Amino acid sequence: MINNGLKLWVALSVSLFSGLSLASQTIILAYSDTQSYPFQMGSGRDVADPPGLSIDLINKSMSELGINVRYVRLPGKRVLQYLKTGKVDGAFILSHNAQREKYASYPMVEGKLDSTKRVATLGYYFYKLKNKPLDWDGENLTQTNKQVGAHLGFSIVRELEKRKVKVYEVKTTSQLFGMLKLQRLAAIAVQDSTALDFLNSNDYPDVEQVQPAIITKDYYLVFGQKFAESHPNLVNQVWDTIGSSRDSVLSENRHKYVD
Structure with missing residues (x-):
């Protein structure tokens, strides 16, 4: 039989060990090497400065929990593969x-x-040339002779294909808008924040957003299933902290991404 004193000692020891384990944990997180304003800034392998609102939020949450983070930037499909x-x-x-x-x-x-527990909510919209019609009613897109452009590996590709839309995938936002301008695409499907950033920085006066949105979605920090099964307390604490910190962190940091 284990006496009450020993039981208390065991419980305190387990609690202390769990806290130290969490505090000394280093996790590796991957995200796209393509900018998605204002949540992921810069393109390429390096973390930008400022890094983007999603990284601001994750950094704040991990710091509160005493968790170290190493970021890896990869092409979209490789993020999923990793x-x-x-x-x-x-x-x-x-x-x-x-x-x-x-x-x-x-x-x-x-x-x-x-x-x-989401990191953000984003909307995808069609963008087209102002002098070109696009028959979109929020559910169906009347077929055209040209394809619709979208970012390679992004979730909107599957959504468009489910609606029987022919999709041409490219790597960068500038490629999408360039092909639209050259009338090689009937329209492009882009996140509103990404499109706003690009149009604010480039001269595309003949491009307009088409209402309504194709779809709005919540976006998350996710963990590999094996990692989540091995570290259930860690992942749940991370999600809880993201949920409780999100609104204040986004509000406090948004000014860094406005010219």
């Missing part, structure tokens, strides 16, 4: 779909996505 194969512990900012749920762990409550 997450799937366990080469990284987590990735951001990703929307949810059934295919990703096979290898990625999302914050859940009662079997459903917990949107309170």
Whole structure:
């Protein structure tokens, strides 16, 4: 029999060990090497300065928990491959779909996505030339002779393909708008924040956003399933902290991304 004093000592020891384990933990997080204003700034392998609102939020949350983070920037499809194969512990900012749920762990409550733990909510819209018609009613796009452009590997590609839209994928935002300007694409499907950033920095007066949105989605920091199974307390504390910190962190840091 274990006496009460020994039970208390064991409980305190486990608690102390768990706290030290969390504080000394270093996790590896991957995100796209393509800018997505204002949540992921800069393009290429280096973390930009300032890095973007999603990194601001994650840094704040990890700092509160005493967790060290190492960031890895990769092409969009490789981010998913690294997450799937366990080469990284987590990735951001990703929307949810059934295919990703096979290898990625999302914050859940009662079997459903917990949107309170999201990093951001973003909308995808069509962009077209002002003098060119686009028959879009919010559900269906009348087929044209030209394809619709989208970023390579982004979730909007699958969404458009589900709607029987022919999609041409490219790597960069400038390629998308360039091909639209040359009338090689009927329209492009881009996140509103990414499009706003590009149009504010480049001379494309003949391009306009088409209403309504194609889709709006919540985006999350996700963890590989094996990592989440091995560190359930860590991932839940991270998601809880993101949920409680998000609004204040985004509000306090947004000025860094406005000219």
